[in-house]
Amino acid sequence: MIDFTYTVWIVLIPLIIFVLVGFFGNKFKPLVSGVIGTSGLFVSMALSYYTAYQYFFVLPKAGDVFAKVIGYNTVWLKLTDKLHIDLGVLLDPISVMMLIVITTVSFMVHLYSIGYMHGEKGYMRFFSFLSLFSFSMLGLVVATNIFQMYIFWELVGVSSFLLIGFYYEKDSAVAASKKAFIVTRFADLGFLVGILILSFTTGTFDFITLTDPNGPAMLQGSGIMFLGLSTMTWSMIFIFMGGAGKSAMFPLHIWLPDAMEGPTPVSALIHAATMVVAGVYLVARLFPIFHFSAPVALDVVMYVGAFSSIFAAIIACTQFDIKRVLAYSTMSQIGLMMFALGVSGYGEEQGLGFMASMFHLFTHAFFKALLFLGAGAIIHAVHSNVMNEMGGLRKHLPITHLTFLIACLSIAGIPPLAGFFSKDEILAAGHEKSMILFILGLTISGLTAFYMFRLYFSIFWGKEQHYHHTPHEAPKVMTIPLMLLALGAIFAGFLPFASFVTSDGKPFATHIEPFVAIPAVLVGVIGALLAMVFYKKETNIPERISASLGGFYHAAFRKFYIDEVYLFITKKIIFNYVSQPIAWFDRHIVDGSMNGISYVTNGVSTKIKGFQSGQLQQYAWVFITGAVALTLAFIYLWTN
Amino acid sequence: MFDGVPLSWFLIVATIMFFVGIYGFLVRKNLITMLMSLELILNSVNINFVAFNKLLYPNHLEGMFFSIFIIAVAASEASVAIAIIINIYRRLVNIDVEKMEEMKY
């Protein structure tokens, strides 16, 4: 057996950095805090890679299955002998994979931020929050039990809130951070309810027991029905609600586009590569329960994922803010991952969808982080987010241009880049389930290619705009992460992913099916070519098309009025009919009783304060008459 | 009975002196006159102690020692009180007890 106790340091190092930079950051120069954060993350990353090596290659497999290993464990809250909440490190293929993803992207973002945030106010605040986020995210993925996951889940939410609202002087950033926090909090309520139902029916929090195919979670709970569904199904649906909130699935996606108010590295790390996939990770973590005890919930996952994916892809085609396009693209890709999980079965070849989802999560982290960081470099150069104000940037930003192109090709699924392989697996999984789903997946792929290349051509080709100053390439410290991530976006797909991460831990071999791969590549190429025709040279085709689509285009441009619906529900219905009566009750009954008490106290004290006259002789008189009266009483009343 | 003077006579004289002191303490405005009233009160208590001692327990000395200690306490009390009075006078330029009410409510 290999001792995995050191893995706890992967999680703890960012925490130490957070404390160090957060509390003592103003003692040293801004640059130093950035360097400390980056080097700390480098250590974490190195440890993660070492862990992955140890886990996948050194640790002996238990009958060619990757076992689940508890690297470190401590009992934190002992509720009963059976039910206790632990904090620890659980190593299994998906958590090890997530460790690599998170530490790598986080390290890249740290490195990039040294340059990007240069000269910003709150430089060390930024780095301390970034470390806090890394800590919470790592703690989330290595959670040994669902309660630990919930704790870190909330911590992730808090650090996301802090980072979106990083520019707290901007009203829009404050509003966006509040929105993100409230929406995800609302979703987390569902998560908590799900946890409570789950732990109540199974009597455990522990993931290993919960996900054991022969464990109590599979046997219990399926008998009790509520509204036609078993309690297990209900708990899984509630838990998925939490996951949907974090992963910006429809209809809880509204916070993600607004979250782009945060600094761009934050968008890259939190709102593209890591935090938003927490929902996918959550479903993957509980996948055996979904599959065996709650197939209905798994269908919900599939439908929500598929719908969110196409919904977001359509909106992405109409947006002009580059970060928003990327945000909707993220939502769409996560929808694909959810969709893949939803169609998956359990065990070896059956679990192709599961594997594909994790694979896509892995590759997506690289190219989406790359896209965001590239967008950051572009924004850094032209000081604008809007793609209409850009054009012809390929000459000014050669490295950014090249890496951005790689990322676009990768996400569009052009072989042999990483995105091709993972997306191919997803489509294959969809194809196994049904033809309609396969066509849906193809449509999404085509749309993805279209909007990504729309973005690419508008920014780097097209007519050269008039800029305030000539755009210049970002400093080395920003371009190096871009190049490293580009390497990931190119080569990550060549990993034999199915031999490491599968639904039941048993490796299997995958192969590219031509009848899946050829249409997928064709659709991607067509999407990209269309975008090239529309946007490479300035034409009026896009305007003509949008005009011919009329109302649909407008609806998509306004994000299908989801925000308006929410506003209508909250402002018109909840505020008027729920909150106002409560507010009235609070103001008049609760406050009224408190005010009444204070009013009475005040009145009585005004009346009796005359006794406190400051007149010594008055006091003495009262004292003496009192003493005389007492004496009288003692002598004549209390003697028998 | 002490050569024709009963204990109660001493006590009555002391009582009268005590309550005259009380009356003075209650009506006098000047702090120094209040202090004098206080001396009367202490003195009357002394008389009580001494009379009890002599007429009830002639072989003991407790009452007398009490008186001695009370005199010592009275002396220290008077000195501190007068120091305070002088300090007050220095600040407020009068020593009228009715005007010292800055600390009320």
Add this chain to the structure above:
Amino acid sequence: MTSNQIMFFIFSAVIVIFSILTVSSRRILRAATFLLFVLVATAGLYFMLRFNFLAAIQLTLYAGGIVVLIIFSILLTSQVGQKLELPSVKKRIFAAFAALAGGLVCIFAILQYNFPIAVTDLSTERTTIDDIGKAMISTGKYGYALPFEVISILLLAAMIGAIIIAKKRKD
């Protein structure tokens, strides 16, 4: 009427009359003088009771020390010729009521109570300074070494306190 009784009546008359004068005189210096008479008469009572040492202390400490201190402070803080303000009638009535009620209750109680009479004639007995001194430093039964020490600390503290309080501040 025995000579003792005559002596007692004289002393108690002085005490009562001058007490009342002390608390009612409107000239503050006179009030202090009347207080002196009261204290001297009290010393007379102590002599009658054969407490010579205590009487001597009463004369030196009270009459000699405290009254002089009071007169000093009067001279420091008041104008000697000035008559004191008469307190308000209401205040006097209330104070007189309290004092009278208390006095009557006490006197009534004293007269009702039958005190055991232990001594009839002690004209020959004297408390000597020798006894007092021995009791003062004795630590056994009826010894007063501890209170003696305590009271000496108290006197020291009062002395220091009085100096600190009355001292002129620099500011």
